[in-house]
Amino acid sequence: MFSTLLFMDPVLNFTVFQVCIYLELDLVITDMGTQNIIWNVCKKYLTIGLVGITLTDRYAGVCPIRGSSMSPTFNPSLGSFTDDYVFLEKFCLDKYKFSHGDVVIFSSPTNYKERCVKRIVAMEGDYISNVNGASKVPEGHCWVEGDNSASSFDSRSFGPIPIGLIHGRVTHVIWPPQRMRKVDRRIRQDGLAF
């Protein structure tokens, strides 16, 4: 349990908690021969693990892309052996500043355990044309669509998503090596705004 008096960020809380426990145990086991060596190795792995978790949760991470809803940007061919791995950054979550054309990873509104990757096509206040005429994207929401319109389950099905669901912005493709490059912000010219 973490009190809201400490930090609002659970990972930072957990990290501080673990560091305190680790320092206390360090004081206790200081003169125990071979157990010292095992403890030293454990300490190293624990530190690396904690630092790794903190970094990937707050600053940046790597993520595999499955599916072809973002072809040709990611996974351009159906029969490829490996999925594309992308680098995503989480600094944008500080102020929630996104813009048109950003590729973002977000929790699916129909199933919170799934994550989807799509491109932001319209932000709050923009108008989107659909079969019922034009509708306005509400405040705090954004309209996301996949680059491969034919096979993409996106805002055309589940509507605009709250910006709070976004977990990070994709900046680069880092695997496979022949496809390593920066992911550009691309703004579609057709049917975007009135």
Place this chain on the structure above:
Amino acid sequence: MVYGSSMMPTLNLVGDVVLSEYISHRLGKVSPGDVVLIQSPENPKKTLTKRIVAMEDETVSFSVDPSDGDRSRTVVVPKGHVWIQGDNSYASHDSRHFGPIPYGLIQGKVRCRVWPLACAGSL
């Protein structure tokens, strides 16, 4: 620390400190009747404290404007969403205004109040 009048009389206007945990919602152990912290769908930097009234695929009947007549509407909560309402129907901006919110916006579950000490205990 929570503030605002939308959860009165359960939580006071200002100055209540509550203990909340950030694990239950990841395991899916959140159910109607729980007070939760959610990210506002209208402003992702704001955190709201509201009570869950219905989970996905349940029906909600609510009165459209509690201070003005008896009109009521019935809504089915779509898949992956929850319906939240503040305890104080007259002064709460919640799902009756912005609709059901995706489950992914839940940030934590409020367990109990720790301050002021006179009212400490579960909500």
